[in-house]
Amino acid sequence: MIDPDFLDELDRFDTALKRTSNAPLQGDQQSPDVGEGLTFSDYRRYVAGDDPRLIDWRVFARTEELFIKRFEAERNLTVHVLLDATASMDFGDGDRNKFEYGAKLGLGFCHLTAEDHNDFQFSLIDEVPDRIDTDTSTQGEVLRLVDHLNQTTPSGDGDIEAALEAYADTIHSRSLVLVISDLLFDPDDIADGLGALARNDVLVAQVLTPEELGPATTGDAIFEDPESDETRRTYFGGSAARRYGERLRDHLEAVDERCRILGVEHELVDTGDDFFDTFATLWLGARLGGERRIQR
Template identity: 35%
Template sequence: MAAVSPLSPEAINQIKRLDLRARMVVRGFLQGLHASPYHGFSVQFSEHRRYNRGDDPKLIDWLVYAKTDKYYIKRFEAETNLTGYLVMDLSRSMGFTASQQMTKFEYCICLAASLCYLMIMQQDPVGLITFGDKVRASVPARSRRGHLGDVMAHLTNLQPEGTTDLPACLNQVAAMMRHKSLIMLFSDLLGDPEPVFSALARLRHGGHDVILFHVLDEAEVHFPYDGAVEFEDPETGETISVDATGFREDYLKNLTDFQDAYRRKCSDLRIDYVPMDTSMPFDTALTEYLISRQARF
């Protein structure tokens, strides 16, 4: 039997408390950094950036140079602080799972909690916005350690229900933002992509950085069905019967085309598009966050 990664959803699902899940994910991720190709980020990530031509040589941190043989300068507080918002899709479709393990929603909640924990460790303000057919709640961005408990408590009490209007809610989020921020969006993106592209463009036009975590169930990605199967739309209740064996090729092609459309558009908008499924280890997403943060400086 293959070993289970300590950061896999299967392993994390054994831990019931969300704060302990987040702590395990982040600590495992940070330990993994030291043995990964991203080890070079670990110094910069916290409080330094590379020395660039034109910087004052007096700002060089010689202790870091002695350890790394590279020139780094200490970041000023204005350079270091990054305000982030976790933007969570609460639609009923997010509650789907075919494995009876971790639903898309539970996966996103654990991922959001881990990112919140990681940001507050870095003393970055982080807030939370939830939405369905409209924005439901907003927790202001703060960086104090006690704020972690506030966000965790809110995340723990969320439930996926009802329908979603992603474009309208993203436009509402854009209108709510008073300062340039990092928007971390968690959704299965079910629906017409074109209006979503317009709303994402508005966020980018406002100067915000965006990471789009497109989270699907493992079964939605691999379609492990055969024979006659009845599927139900979780938001409308409509059902459809299909020959899954004959439908698989068309389904997988449509999914690939859908993800490719998001990938191209996000690339055009300079948005980080991160397609994931509920079988993927959580450190994949944390690495994407780390790379995105690094790219800001």
């Protein structure tokens, strides 16, 4: 069970994302909106009906022509949390459970986003995205999400490509998208799903347990597939352990390579690590990733 008291500890982190949801994050597309915002965009010639208060009289003094200032409309950042709710996420004992650990990461992002008076959305993904927030970006809503997630049991094998593509169609402004999953899917399906989100600022937290990253089991063991409940008894050790390590390494490298190609931030998360250290890495990575893209 997720204890909401952990949210209080997150207040020691900087609550400002220091980014906007518009073009400076990725690309050079300008907002079409014009108004008396804070970010100057450019000039255009004055035409009848324009607000005369926007005329730049210093430009007129130099050119004897009327120009008005254009400004980019200021926008709040929207943080989208997409949490994998397939059966494989229901693995790991206690605080090491992947779903619980990942849920706390997502809730932490929502908590600090609400403190900064920005918007968040929280969805569970399996075969399709299931939005579980009520479109109210408040601390009360974060606590309601804690209750909802405590009553959620991950199930099914999911379709990450279809779920992420479907969710991408619901995003209508540039945003930060946090994808939390063990990513135990085909790397090409993962890439196709993330590619649909890539016009946004995307951070992927790949959550695995210490047992998955380095199984300590040796000798006769029974392995259970959480998505199908099938079991297999086998001897694990020696060559079997080496093959497992090689396949896991190949999978992690394949996922990381595809994320690099897409320009997606990818972080491997070990649920055996201190939660607050992990959160700090993701939170600062999200901020610094946006700043790097602004500088390009």
